[in-house]
Amino acid sequence: MAGPKYPGFDTLALHAGQSPDSATGSRAVPIYQTTSYVFRDSEHAASLFNMERAGHVYSRISNPTVAVLEERLAALEGGVGAIAAASGQAALHLAIATLMDGGSHIVSSGSLYGGSHNLLAYTLKRFGIETTFVDPRDLGAWRAALRPNTRLLFGETLGNPGLDVLDIPAVAAIAHEAGVPLLVDSTFTTPYLMKPFELGADLLYHSATKFLGGHGTAIGGVLVDSGRFDWEKSGKFAQLTEPYAGFHGMDFEEESGTRAFLLRARREGLRDFGPCMAPMTAFQILQGVETLHLRMPRHVESTRKAAAFLAGHAMVEKVMYPELPEHPDYELCRRLLPRGAGAVFSFNLKGDRQAGRAFIEALRVFSHLANVGDAKSLVIHPATTTHYRMSDEDLKKAGITAGTVRLSIGLEDPQDLIDDLERALGAASRAGR
Amino acid sequence: MDFAVAGTKAFAYTAAHGLDPAKPTIVFVHGAGLDHSWFGLQSRYFGHHGRNVLAVDLPGHGRSEGPPPASVERMAQWVMQLLDAARLERAAVVGHSLGSLVALECAAQAPERIERIVLIGTAYPMKVSDVFLEAARRNEQSAFDMETIWGHAPQVPLGSNPNPGMCLYGDTLARLARLAPGVLYAGLKACNDYACGLESAAKVRCPTLFILGRRDQMTPPRAASALSQAIAGARTVLLQGSGHSIMAEQPDATLDALIEFFSGSSPP
Numbered sequence: 142m143a144g145p146k147y148p149g150f151d152t153l154a155l156h157a158g159q160s161p162d163s164a165t166g167s168r169a170v171p172i173y174q175t176t177s178y179v180f181r182d183s184e185h186a187a188s189l190f191n192m193e194r195a196g197h198v199y200s201r202i203s204n205p206t207v208a209v210l211e212e213r214l215a216a217l218e219g220g221v222g223a224i225a226a227a228s229g230q231a232a233l234h235l236a237i238a239t240l241m242d243g244g245s246h247i248v249s250s251g252s253l254y255g256g257s258h259n260l261l262a263y264t265l266k267r268f269g270i271e272t273t274f275v276d277p278r279d280l281g282a283w284r285a286a287l288r289p290n291t292r293l294l295f296g297e298t299l300g301n302p303g304l305d306v307l308d309i310p311a312v313a314a315i316a317h318e319a320g321v322p323l324l325v326d327s328t329f330t331t332p333y334l335m336k337p338f339e340l341g342a343d344l345l346y347h348s349a350t351k352f353l354g355g356h357g358t359a360i361g362g363v364l365v366d367s368g369r370f371d372w373e374k375s376g377k378f379a380q381l382t383e384p385y386a387g388f389h390g391m392d393f394e395e396e397s398g399t400r401a402f403l404l405r406a407r408r409e410g411l412r413d414f415g416p417c418m419a420p421m422t423a424f425q426i427l428q429g430v431e432t433l434h435l436r437m438p439r440h441v442e443s444t445r446k447a448a449a450f451l452a453g454h455a456m457v458e459k460v461m462y463p464e465l466p467e468h469p470d471y472e473l474c475r476r477l478l479p480r481g482a483g484a485v486f487s488f489n490l491k492g493d494r495q496a497g498r499a500f501i502e503a504l505r506v507f508s509h510l511a512n513v514g515d516a517k518s519l520v521i522h523p524a525t526t527t528h529y530r531m532s533d534e535d536l537k538k539a540g541i542t543a544g545t546v547r548l549s550i551g552l553e554d555p556q557d558l559i560d561d562l563e564r565a566l567g568a569a570s571r572a573g574r
Numbered sequence: 575m576d577f578a579v580a581g582t583k584a585f586a587y588t589a590a591h592g593l594d595p596a597k598p599t600i601v602f603v604h605g606a607g608l609d610h611s612w613f614g615l616q617s618r619y620f621g622h623h624g625r626n627v628l629a630v631d632l633p634g635h636g637r638s639e640g641p642p643p644a645s646v647e648r649m650a651q652w653v654m655q656l657l658d659a660a661r662l663e664r665a666a667v668v669g670h671s672l673g674s675l676v677a678l679e680c681a682a683q684a685p686e687r688i689e690r691i692v693l694i695g696t697a698y699p700m701k702v703s704d705v706f707l708e709a710a711r712r713n714e715q716s717a718f719d720m721e722t723i724w725g726h727a728p729q730v731p732l733g734s735n736p737n738p739g740m741c742l743y744g745d746t747l748a749r750l751a752r753l754a755p756g757v758l759y760a761g762l763k764a765c766n767d768y769a770c771g772l773e774s775a776a777k778v779r780c781p782t783l784f785i786l787g788r789r790d791q792m793t794p795p796r797a798a799s800a801l802s803q804a805i806a807g808a809r810t811v812l813l814q815g816s817g818h819s820i821m822a823e824q825p826d827a828t829l830d831a832l833i834e835f836f837s838g839s840s841p842p
Contacts, residue, residue: 145716145723147743148731156732157741193619195736195825203738211739216731221748222740368748373637390590396618398611398636399748400740407739 151434158212172424173205202411206420210427214363217332221368222403229348230256231416232362236324239406240292243269247293248286250277251538252300255528277305283315292321299329302487302523302547303461303540306470313341320375329483333437343370351514355429359422368399441481443555450559451488456566462486485513490544499572503565506557513549518558521547577659584656585637586628589621599662602629605671606761607750609636615825634757642760646768650679666690672761675768682774694785695818697797698771702762710759718750727789727817775804782808783835787816
């Protein structure tokens with residue numbers, strides 16, 4: 142018998158999670174636009190409700206189209222399974238709400254997407270869940286921030302917008318010493334550029350709105366579990382290891398072992414909070430996933446060209462892209478992201494706010510909007526948009542200044558992008574005189 | 575539920591029910607390197623339908639402590655000791671892969687206590703390739719890869735899973751990653767060394783069901799024929815698309831076969 146061989150990434154991106162439709166033979170993933178599923182008989186209904194049989198009951202909990210996306214992402218990430226959610230923020234909230242009660246504590250990187258920072262710093266605080274933000278590069282700070290009630294360490298694989306590379310092996314080791322999991326936001330890297338579970342992370346999520354969908358057409362999130370964290374051994378997660386009155390006294394870890402986290406997240410989180418993904422959204426994101434392995438190399442290649450151009454321009458004070466030697470995470474990036482550091486990066490423009498405004502308004506190919514990871518190139522000014530709720534001190538911690546501009550490099554002709562940047566930099570220069 | 579077998583902690587999932595000696599009992603025994611939750615849906619069903627269930631973690635697996643028993647015969651003795659600890663006189667035994675040999679051996683060793691047996695994904699002899707055994711002995715990742723890839727039908731990584739959102743390969747690898755070194759090897763070696771299958775089959779007096787997967791790469795259906803022919807009155811259910819991880823790949827068809835088989839014995 143030949144030695145065992147796993148299907149390659151490209152093959153999984155196209156096939157994992159879907160068999161040709163048994164009813165029609167449809168090769169494309171059918172859009173099961175239905176809320177609910179007819180039971181064979183009363184016994185079948187009762188068995189589905191009591192988790193004695195596999196299958197779908199109600200599309201808030203699971204749906205066949207959405208399940209294809211979930212299984213495909215789990216396969217691409219090397220996880221036990223996944224849950225698709227209404228957005229990346231819904232996926233983050235689902236992870237936290239599954240693991241935490243009031244009185245729990247999170248240690249988080251301070252370099253976060255503004256919405257995530259807001260959730261942790263303000264919104265969850267209202268519900269008794271506190272977060273300590275640390276400099277992601279300061280491993281001592283991660284350790285020092287741990288408390289007896291800490292239940293999670295959290296960071297972005299590439300911090301937004303300064304592109305800090307999270308040292309996942311080191312931070313995971315700190316988390317595991319403390320008996321808690323490490324959750325990472327893997328949106329900027331996608332499984333094509335990085336497999337966080339192979340580096341030690343326990344849970345991850347994506348804003349699938351970005352590179353996974355890849356075309357700026359659908360909002361969604363996906364939460365994936367490695368199944369490697371031993372909740373029983375940790376002893377800190379009664380939510381997963383003690384009988385739960387909200388589901389017939391189920392002890393999720395005893396019931397399902399490696400699947401405990403996802404089981405509770407689906408059976409409680411989707412049931413009670415309801416942040417499910419629509420089947421049409423799952424279909425649209427699947428269309429993107431099927432070409433992820435083709436798009437990401439082009440995104441990265443064009444980003445390298447744009448970053449190199451900006452780094453050599455007189456109007457640019459600093460380019461924050463970890464593939465550039467002057468970035469503080471250059472060596473870490475080479476180690477953890479050998480395929481590339483993604484297609485989102487920031488740079489600091491010389492000059493005042495007028496220069497920044499002139500730059501953005503002079504761009505013709507780049508679109509000025511609040512998104513990243515589109516096939517089209519995008520630009521935004523974080524201090525006045527995505528991160529505007531953050532205090533000056535928090536902005537500084539996240540590496541954002543008044544002149545910081547964030548770019549998301551798309552799939553256009555890279556020379557057209559460079560020409561566009563050059564024209565806009567010229568406009569900024571004239572405005573600043 | 576925790577028990578003590580020979581002074582060592584032994585765990586069996588009971589579907590969150592207490593054990594009632596008046597009810598019929600089904601013991602579920604998992605395969606090499608796995609644990610009770612591999613029978614999750616099926617054991618939960620019977621636990622909620624009028625039976626005691628004991629979905630065991632063999633010693634050294636899951637929540638059961640102690641070194642893994644060195645032979646199928648010793649594992650069968652451990653199952654009988656567990657029944658003693660649970661104060662249950664009689665039981666049916668459903669086993670998968672290594673567990674199927676344990677079920678067979680239970681029926682041969684204690685025919686007065688074993689009411690029925692179900693052998694899922696079975697073969698006799700259950701030989702394990704040298705390369706697989708050696709990789710497991712060295713606790714190499716390649717052993718986990720072989721268990722994962724050969725342990726499922728070839729189409730599994732490129733198809734859909736009946737359990738929404740779950741990934742069978744990922745789940746198997748995560749389970750194996752939690753094992754203590756040497757546990758997978760002990761299970762595989764016990765399969766490989768088991769040499770009294772036909773003698774034990776000749777001693778079986780209870781109703782017997784084989785559930786086999788047509789696409790099983792580890793224990794293909796033809797490898798079970800010697801055993802099924804040696805057990806008088808044995809029946810076989812062949813699941814067309816399934817590989818070796820039958821309870822996970824085709825959970826409903828497995829459950830349907832079990833319900834039909836047990837419907838002739840006692841409640842439900």
